[in-house]
Structure formats: C-alpha cells, structure tokens
Amino acid sequence: MLHETDSANNILELSDYRVGFRTERGLAKAVDGVSLSLKRGSTLAIVGESGSGKTVLNRGIMGLLGANIIEGGSAKFQGEELVNTNRQKLWGTKMAMIFQDPMTSLNPVMKVGNQVSEPLRLHQGMSRKEARDRTVELFTLVGIPEPAKRFGEYPHQLSGGMRQRVMISIALAIEPDILIADEPTTSLDVTVQKYILDLLVDVQSKSNMSMVIITHDLGVARGRADEIMVMYGGRIMEKAPSETVFQEMKHPYTQALLSSIPRLNDPKHTRLTPIEGFPPDIVDGPQGCKFAARCKYAQDTCLTLAPEETTIDKHTYFCHFPVGTDAGSEALKSNEDKGFTAAGLRIKSKGEVV
Amino acid sequence: MPKPIRRLIGLLGLLTIVSMVTFGAMNFLGDPLFNILGPVAADVDNPESLKVIEEAKAQYHLDKSLPERWARWAWDFVRGDFGVQFSSSGQPPVSDLIKERLPRTLELMAVAQIIAVSLAIPWSVLAASRANRRTDKISTITAFAFVSIPSFAMAVILFYFFSVQWDLLPDTYTATDPFWGISHDHRLIQLILPGFTLGIGSAAAYQRLLRTDLITTLQQDFILMAKSKGVSKRRVLYSHALRPSLFSMITLLAINIGFMIGGSLVVEQFFRIPGIGSAVVEATLREDFPVVLAIVMIVSAGFMVFNYLADYLYTLIDPRVRNEDTSKPRKITSMGM
Numbered sequence: 001m002l003h004e005t006d007s008a009n010n011i012l013e014l015s016d017y018r019v020g021f022r023t024e025r026g027l028a029k030a031v032d033g034v035s036l037s038l039k040r041g042s043t044l045a046i047v048g049e050s051g052s053g054k055t056v057l058n059r060g061i062m063g064l065l066g067a068n069i070i071e072g073g074s075a076k077f078q079g080e081e082l083v084n085t086n087r088q089k090l091w092g093t094k095m096a097m098i099f100q101d102p103m104t105s106l107n108p109v110m111k112v113g114n115q116v117s118e119p120l121r122l123h124q125g126m127s128r129k130e131a132r133d134r135t136v137e138l139f140t141l142v143g144i145p146e147p148a149k150r151f152g153e154y155p156h157q158l159s160g161g162m163r164q165r166v167m168i169s170i171a172l173a174i175e176p177d178i179l180i181a182d183e184p185t186t187s188l189d190v191t192v193q194k195y196i197l198d199l200l201v202d203v204q205s206k207s208n209m210s211m212v213i214i215t216h217d218l219g220v221a222r223g224r225a226d227e228i229m230v231m232y233g234g235r236i237m238e239k240a241p242s243e244t245v246f247q248e249m250k251h252p253y254t255q256a257l258l259s260s261i262p263r264l265n266d267p268k269h270t271r272l273t274p275i276e277g278f279p280p281d282i283v284d285g286p287q288g289c290k291f292a293a294r295c296k297y298a299q300d301t302c303l304t305l306a307p308e309e310t311t312i313d314k315h316t317y318f319c320h321f322p323v324g325t326d327a328g329s330e331a332l333k334s335n336e337d338k339g340f341t342a343a344g345l346r347i348k349s350k351g352e353v354v
Numbered sequence: 355m356p357k358p359i360r361r362l363i364g365l366l367g368l369l370t371i372v373s374m375v376t377f378g379a380m381n382f383l384g385d386p387l388f389n390i391l392g393p394v395a396a397d398v399d400n401p402e403s404l405k406v407i408e409e410a411k412a413q414y415h416l417d418k419s420l421p422e423r424w425a426r427w428a429w430d431f432v433r434g435d436f437g438v439q440f441s442s443s444g445q446p447p448v449s450d451l452i453k454e455r456l457p458r459t460l461e462l463m464a465v466a467q468i469i470a471v472s473l474a475i476p477w478s479v480l481a482a483s484r485a486n487r488r489t490d491k492i493s494t495i496t497a498f499a500f501v502s503i504p505s506f507a508m509a510v511i512l513f514y515f516f517s518v519q520w521d522l523l524p525d526t527y528t529a530t531d532p533f534w535g536i537s538h539d540h541r542l543i544q545l546i547l548p549g550f551t552l553g554i555g556s557a558a559a560y561q562r563l564l565r566t567d568l569i570t571t572l573q574q575d576f577i578l579m580a581k582s583k584g585v586s587k588r589r590v591l592y593s594h595a596l597r598p599s600l601f602s603m604i605t606l607l608a609i610n611i612g613f614m615i616g617g618s619l620v621v622e623q624f625f626r627i628p629g630i631g632s633a634v635v636e637a638t639l640r641e642d643f644p645v646v647l648a649i650v651m652i653v654s655a656g657f658m659v660f661n662y663l664a665d666y667l668y669t670l671i672d673p674r675v676r677n678e679d680t681s682k683p684r685k686i687t688s689m690g691m
C-alpha cells in the first residue's frame with residue numbers, strides 16, 4: 001500500500017490498468033493489468049518488443065485511442081481518475097506527447113512555427129507575436145539553427161533530426177506536467193539519436209516535468225531513466241530502478257532483452273525481434289506466464305499458473321524461477337540438461353536457443 | 355521534352371482538329387450563302403441578285419476552297435478577330451456578341467462554383483467526422499440524389515418553391531441590373547437559383563471526393579498530434595485536416611468548369627439568362643455559322659485549358675511539391691462513389 005505522502009508526490013498512479021480492443025476474434029487485451037506509479041519530476045522508461053502494448057498503454061492513459069476500446073482498472077493523474085473519462089482538458093496543457101515518426105506526426109501543409117505556436121495561442125492566451133517569439137526561443141533551446149528562418153518552413157524542408165526537435169519544441173511549448181515520448185528516436189539516424197535523447201533528458205530535468213520514454217531498446221533507457229519497466233504481452237514483467245535492472249535483473253525476458261541490446265553506434269536499427277519466437281496472442285493468450293513459450297527457464301508450473309508479483313524494495317517482478325536465484329538456476333540447468341523447456345523450446349547446453 | 359509542354363502541344367492539336375471538324379461540318383451541312391443573304395442566295399438568274407451574291411462570296415471568301423477558308427478563319431481567330439455575324443442587319447462583329455454574353459455565363463458559373471464549394475466543405479467535414487455513422491450514410495444517399503437529378507428537374511423544383519411559392523428569390527434575370535447588392539434587383543441575387551441549380555450536382559460530387567480524402571487524412575499521425583496539443587475537434591477538422599485533403603476536390607473543380615459550360619446551356623434557357631449558352635442555341639437555330647464556331651472554340655479551349663491546369667493546380671496548396679518537379683500530375687484515384 002502506498003503512503004499518503006507518496007500519493008501526493010505521484011503524478012501518475014496506475015492500478016490494474018487495462019485496455020482492450022473489440023475485434024472480430026474477441027477482446028484484444030493490449031494492456032492487461034498494469035500497476036505503476038510515477039513520481040513528479042522523474043523519468044520512467046517502458047521497454048519491450050514490438051507489440052508488447054507500450055503505445056496502447058500510453059495512448060490509453062492520455063485518452064487518445066477513440067471510442068472503440070474497453071478501459072478498465074484505475075489510472076489516476078494528479079489524484080484524478082482518468083479511466084472512462086474524457087481527457088480533452090488535459091491535452092495541450094498538462095500532458096504532451098512526442099511521436100515516433102516526426103515526418104508523419106507534423107502537419108505537412110502547415111509551417112512548423114505555427115505548429116509550435118498553436119498550443120501557445122490556444123491555451124496560454126498569447127498573441128500571434130508573443131507566440132512567435134516564444135517559438136523562436138524554444139527553437140533556439142532545442143538547438144535548431146536559424147530559428148527565425150525555420151519558423152516559416154514546412155516539415156519536408158527539415159531533416160529528420162530537425163523535425164524531431166520541432167516536436168520537442170511543441171511538447172515544451174505546452175509546458176506539460178507529464179511528457180510521453182513514444183520511441184522518439186527510432187526513425188532517426190544513429191548520429192542524431194543520442195543528441196535527441198540527451199536533449200529530452202536535459203529539458204526534462206530543467207523543467208521538473210515527469211517523463212515516460214517508450215523504447216524497445218534497453219540501451220536507450222540506461223542512464224536516462226530513473227526507473228525501467230519491462231513489458232511483454234500487455235503485462236509488466238519487471239520494474240526496478242534503472243541500474244538495478246542492469247545489475248540484478250530477475251526476469252528471464254529482461255535478460256533476453258539485455259543480451260540483445262542494439263547499441264547506439266550499431267547500424268541504423270529499426271524494429272528487432274531480439275528473442276526467438278513471437279509475442280503471445282493477446283486475444284486468446286496463454287494461461288500461465290505469458291513468456292513461457294519463449295523462456296529458457298520455463299517449467300510445468302509456468303504453463304498453468306501465472307506468476308504472482310514479487311516486490312523487494314523497489315524491485316518488482318513476475319516470475320516463478322527468477323534469474324540469479326537458486327530456483328532459477330536449477331530450472332535453467334534442468335532445461336539445459338533435457339535440451340528443451342517445459343513449453344517444448346529446444347535449447348543448447350550454454351543456454352542459447354537452438 | 356517535358357511532359358507539361360508535350361501536353362500543351364497536344365491540346366493545341368486537339369483544338370485545331372475541333373475547329374476543322376466544326377468548320378467543315380457547318381459548310382457541308384448548311385449553306386452559308388443562304389444564311390447570309392436569305393432567299394436572294396438562290397436567285398441566280400437575276401443579274402442584280404447575282405451581283406449581290408458575287409459580292410457576298412468575295413467578302414466572306416466563299417469563292418475560295420474550304421481549306422483556304424479555314425486557314426483564313428484560323429489566322430483571324432488567333433489574332434482575336436472572330437469575324438462578323440451572319441445577319442442582314444448591319445453585321446456586328448461576333449466578338450461584340452461574345453463580349454456581351456460570355457461574362458454573364460462566367461458570372462453564373464462563378465456563383466455556381468462558390469455555392470458548390472461552400473456546400474461541399476462543411477458537408478464533407480460533417481460526414482467525415484462521423485464516418486460510417488448515420489449522418490454519414492444519410493449524406494451519402496443525399497449526395498447520390500443530387501448527382502442524379504437532371505438539372506432541368508432541379509430548376510423546376512427550386513423555381514417553384516423559392517420563387518413561385520415562397521417568393522424568397524427573384525424569378526427573373528435582368529441583364530441590365532447591377533451585379534453587387536442584395537435586393538431582387540441585383541444580379542447576384544438573381545443568380546442564386548440558377549447558380550444553385552447548376553452547382554448542386556457539383557457540390558455532391560465534390561462532397562464524395564472530399565469526404566473520402568478527409569477520412570484518410572483523419573487517420574494520420576499528425577491529426578492525433580494536433581489532438582494531443584489540445585486543439586479542439588472543430589479546429590482539428592478545419593485547420594489541420596481540411597487543407598491536406600483538398601487535392602482531389604480542386605482537381606475535379608477545375609475539370610468541372612468545362613462541364614459546367616455544358617450545364618449552363620440548360621440553366622440559361624430555363625432562367626432566361628442571355629449568356630453564351632443561350633447565344634449558341636440561338637445562333638444554331640439561325641445557322642449563324644461564325645457565332646457557333648467562335649463559341650464552340652471558346653468553350654473547347656476553356657474546357658481543355660482547365661483540364662490541363664487541373665493536374666497542376668494542387669501545387670498551389672501542397673508546399674511539398676511547390677519547389678519540386680511538377681511534371682507528375684496527381685490523378686484522381688477514386689470518385690468515392
């Protein structure tokens with residue numbers, strides 16, 4: 001249970017938060033019971049493979065998914081319940097979002113300057129001139145050269161890195177309490193990725209806003225986030241302070257992700273599936289642990305019984321046979337001896353997937 | 355050779371052929387001399403008549419071969435000399451008639467286009483923002499109805515209700531009334547019913563295209579981005595989604611200018627507007643060869659020019675192509691029907 005003081009300090013509190021899409025096959029449970037709390041001014045990184053529900057989770061919180069969804073559980077923003085409410089009043093004032101692809105998320109036929117000024121004029125009552133001056137100021141802040149000239153240009157006239165800086169300017173113009181950056185660098189050249197990420201962290205720490213960085217790259221989270229949450233199949237697998245995840249990760253999925261980190265100086269990476277196999281079906285998913293089919297540690301229990309939450313200090317994970325524990329080591333060893341896991345995944349003795 | 359230039363040359367060729375066919379047809383099927391002189395033309399036994407005939411033949415170059423006459427006509431035409439009307443009374447130049455009649459038709463078409471666009475835009479936005487819901491479905495049925503009603507029927511219905519029954523709008527067009535103004539004695543108001551008749555089908559066609567394009571645009575990331583900036587729903591539709599969705603509609607609008615000239619023929623007859631449509635009908639009945647030829651040429655040229663421009667117009671609203679290669683025309687891919 002959270003203490004009173006903690007609650008007051010938390011900007012966002014999710015408890016068993018769920019988002020489902022109505023599909024022809026049934027309810028697609030894209031987010032399936034996520035609980036977390038985010039402190040004012042801190043940064044959370046959400047990491048997971050493609051399809052793990054990162055985007056749905058965040059757009060769900062913001063209320064940007066439209067009408068055709070089923071939302072459940074609780075999501076409190078500054079103490080106020082969001083689930084099944086209209087969140088329009090938070091848009092452009094308290095919450096801001098940065099999307100993955102700055103080419104498609106900037107209006108192609110609107111001058112970039114006007115796209116930044118728009119929230120200033122709509123929500124902060126600035127005059128055209130004031131908004132323009134502020135925009136130029138923000139452009140300078142995010143390192144856009146010749147900011148006054150750029151104001152009148154269209155997105156297609158800017159490079160990918162410049163466009164993402166424009167996106168960051170929009171987010172900063174809003175001066176939100178929480179900024180959600182959904183894979184802010186995935187579509188950018190490797191050389192600009194690091195700059196954009198550091199810029200984000202820099203403006204975040206200066207303005208005391210809270211930030212959620214979504215990525216499928218644990219390397220991006222390292223050193224930039226206070227806390228890391230690993231997601232898979234719409235659920236939390238593991239959540240811990242940043243360094244704990246790297247030093248003492250407990251979840252086999254985190255371990256697998258970590259061993260497949262693409263580094264920033266690797267050739268341009270897009271979406272990788274670092275681990276053999278595919279994410280689980282979210283309409284008709286596995287009964288036990290969602291990761292069982294791909295887990296080197298999996299035992300019979302994992303197939304039938306979903307693991308309970310284990311929390312030690314600030315470290316939370318969901319696993320029957322955690323990495324680095326006796327139970328975990330034993331499970332891995334017995335699988336390696338057999339050559340396959342309880343789910344039938346074939347493995348080599350070194351623990352490599354065949 | 356760049357494609358725009360090639361297309362332009364093609365258009366000029368097509369215009370030349372149109373003029374040859376019209377010129378030839380009017381000479382073979384009609385008797386120009388009879389149209390000019392009346393019964394005198396057949397009175398070849400009377401020396402006095404013969405003299406008149408010879409004079410007329412010389413004046414109108416009727417003694418020359420057909421190709422030569424065409425060439426003379428074409429040379430005059432490109433210099434803006436459309437010849438004289440066939441009439442026994444003073445023979446005013448064709449260009450006088452055109453100057454008098456064409457602006458009225460252009461006025462009618464402008465009013466019709468403005469009505470069509472100002473109906474189509476809010477109509478499409480409404481339908482697209484409620485895509486596939488009841489409002490949208492009803493609006494689709496309405497659009498089909500408007501597209502399929504013949505303009506004559508539309509004219510009768512509108513005229514009967516707005517003019518005869520409710521007396522809201524004037525029933526007569528008076529060419530000598532001033533244009534600007536909002537009383538029944540201003541042409542602007544007198545053109546509302548004709549403009550509506552001419553424009554309503556176009557409004558429906560524009561709506562089909564714009565609705566489809568808007569629905570596509572509304573699924574783009576930048577719309578979600580605009581929403582997340584706290585832009586109101588209305589502003590998202592009109593300031594963010596509308597402009598990038600206008601391409602196909604503008605293309606159709608330009609192409610439609612040509613079709614509207616055809617439509618204005620019926621509308622001008624019904625509402626008794628002495629425009630170019632009425633002029634060509636009257637001239638055809640009189641077999642006034644130079645007038646018909648001039649109007650056919652002007653209308654064909656207008657039709658082709660706007661068709662040509664239609665493919666390049668979108669560069670006006672899309673900054674992405676403004677400084678780039680505009681030789682790739684953007685085609686309308688679907689009418690959304």
Ligand SMILES: Nc1ncnc2c1ncn2[C@@H]1O[C@H](COP(=O)(O)OP(=O)(O)OP(=O)(O)O)[C@@H](O)[C@H]1O
Binds near residue numbers: 054055057
């Ligand atoms: N509108 C929708 N209708 C049905 N299913 C959806 C919808 N949007 C997303 N999903 C499903 O929800 C799951 C989670 O998707 P989400 O986009 O959140 O993944 P992600 O973690 O953001 O992945 P990525 O790294 O590719 O962005 C996916 O299986 C996806 O197919």
Ligand code: SF4
Binds near residue numbers: 253290293295307
């Ligand atoms: S050990 Fe079992 S519970 Fe833990 S991740 Fe693997 S399959 Fe899931």
Ligand SMILES: [Mg+2]
Binds near residue numbers: 054182
């Ligand atoms: Mg995503």
